[in-house]
Amino acid sequence: MIWLHRFAKLVVVATLALLTAGGLVTSTGSGLSVPDWPTTYGSSMFTFPVSRWVGGIFYEHGHRLIASTVGLLTLALAAWLWRRDSRFWVKALGFVALAAIVAQGIVGGLTVLLLLPAPVSVGHAGLAQVFFALTVALALATSPGWVRGYDGAAAVSAVRDGALRRLLIATPIIVYTQILLGATMRHTGAGLAIPDFPLAFGQLIPLSRLSDPGVAVHFTHRVVALVVAGFAFASAWWVWSRHRTARYLIRPALLAVLLVLVQIALGVSTVLTGRDIVVNTAHLAVGALTFATTVVLAMRAHRAAAAIPLVAPVPAAEGARG
Secondary structure (H helix, E strand, O other): OHHHHHHHHHHHHHHHHHHHHHHHHHHOOOOOOOOOOOOEOOEOOOOOOHHHOOOHHHHHHHHHHHHHHHHHHHHHHHHHHHHHOOOHHHHHHHHHHHHHHHHHHHHHHHHHHOOOOHHHHHHHHHHHHHHHHHHHHHHHHOOHHHHHOOOOHHHHHHHOOHHHHHHHHHHHHHHHHHHHHHHHHHHHOOOOOOOOOOOEOOEOOOHHHOOOHHHHHHHHHHHHHHHHHHHHHHHHHHHHHHOOOOHHHHHHHHHHHHHHHHHHHHHHHHHHOOOOHHHHHHHHHHHHHHHHHHHHHHHHHHHHHHHOOOOOOOOHHHHHHO
16 A cells, blocks of 8 residues: 555656646747647647747746646556555545546647637646645545545644634635636736736735736735635644644644745746746645645544534443443
């Protein structure tokens, strides 16, 4: 089982590399550098000459090769889970991940063939994040800690805290909403619709300019960033103040706060640097890591619930008397 878990982690790392490569394609404006699909200038993507990997072709073609590699790795992971894992839901999740990467490839191809329409491009970005979360979930589900369950007094305390579990479910939903807003900004050219920070056109709320769709989505992205930070801090505070001995919750909760702070700093830098390629791409990658961390936190809280009975079993003799 340990090798299966290690392979699942390899798929996670490869998927993060794929997301980063996709971010570079968008950040460098290379989305149409290779205008055909699934071929590359009429050749198989696997035989396209390295000598022609220049300019934007390097980013777009490289993105396609990484995507193909991730697809093959996901196929292998799904097959391995089907043969070696006894849990039906994990097997099913493996095939959901496989279906997601296939759909992602098709949507990516349509993005090119349809000349980068914003709705399709945003859908491509959103599905990529869902697929990443699926690979993270599979890596967690095959980990030794998950398989044996999180036990002890800390887990008993956490499992009975319904408010905590609801908060930890809401947090990744808010983070994913923010990711979709960010993708909309990237693919509609709204990244610099508001060129200043911390104010917006010199105002706290640019009411006179919110009729502009680009300004509206950009400003909404800034507002939701504060909401995401609030949820991350609230989750960490709740875990730290009430379940301090639950290390399996403490670590991802604190990591989520750190990632949110880094993400906000990168978002600010993206605006102030005029969408610098490295900063803009890092902003996307850290956003994905933030989403994945909140998914892990939510899953761990619910794994504890599944592992520990809320009601103690009734002894056989007592049950017979009743």
